[in-house]
Amino acid sequence: MRQIKIQTILLFLVANASISFAQNPLNFNSNIKTADPSGHVWQDGKMYLYTSHDEECQPDFFMKDWHVFSSSDLVNWTDHGPCLSVDDLSWADNYAWAPDCAYKNGKYYFCFPAGTGVKDRVNPEKSTKWMGIGIAVSDSPTGPFTDPIGGPLWTDPYANDPCLFIDDDGSAYVYFHGGGDYLVAEMADDMLSIKGDFYKMDMGGYEPKMEGPWVFKRNGIYYFTMPENNRTLSYYTGESPKGPWKYQGVIMQSEGGNNHHSIVEFKGQWILFYHRWLHSNSTCEKTQRQVCAEYLYFNADGTIQEVKRTEAGVSKMPTDKK
């Protein structure tokens, strides 16, 4: 009898350990290093995470492909493998950087930055690096995606880190930081080109350097979020997808290296995905990037509460959803 009791207690402890153990960085069941997470919940209710892929000890952000992961509980993840690689592109051979994805017209549109050349950090005038934004299409959220244009959406200005946002009326927008400006362009209905010109948004007079913008809508408020100076996650709010925007403050403080994020609602709870520079699971002397997640809470007036990095991450759904 006593033995049965002990076994029952042990079973209970093991079962609970699986939901309370640290979930950061996210466990993708391999040693893969990922960065730049873009989270989306599609029709099947699962979370899909589109990430860039850091090669072990890679130099200067030379990156070659993108991965898709999916999960029904944010704890157990399936790696669907590379959904696109620069080898599939005729116009770029490197810099498979921060991607995004959107669903429209019954298809999935994977929007990605890629490029060629090299950056000369000592003599910048000798740099040959160029980056542009492409769009690839698939019938499946996990790809494989194909590039129907065979080129970037535009060649000037130089651009990376696109964010795709589809408004409630189906209008699609692409956001990026180009030439020091906060730019947006409307996508054509077929999502394969932009409609009209770039629009320089009114950021209320506060325009720090940034990359990796993210736009979402909640209770009629538009949120424009970004890593300020590429490191501190902060946000603006507005009444339209093109602004004007009002700066509201910090979501997550900097911890040194670049940060890149996305914010998405999952089962009534808002989630912040981001990456950290960590030594864990690395054969490399340097820290490497790995994707993490935290719960994110709104105040009654729609402002966002500051998020702290934790080890537990999203291991246990909170009961006080906001």
Ligand code: FUB
């Ligand atoms: O991963 C390469 C680049 O680093 C991304 O495009 C930026 O957002 C930064 O995370």
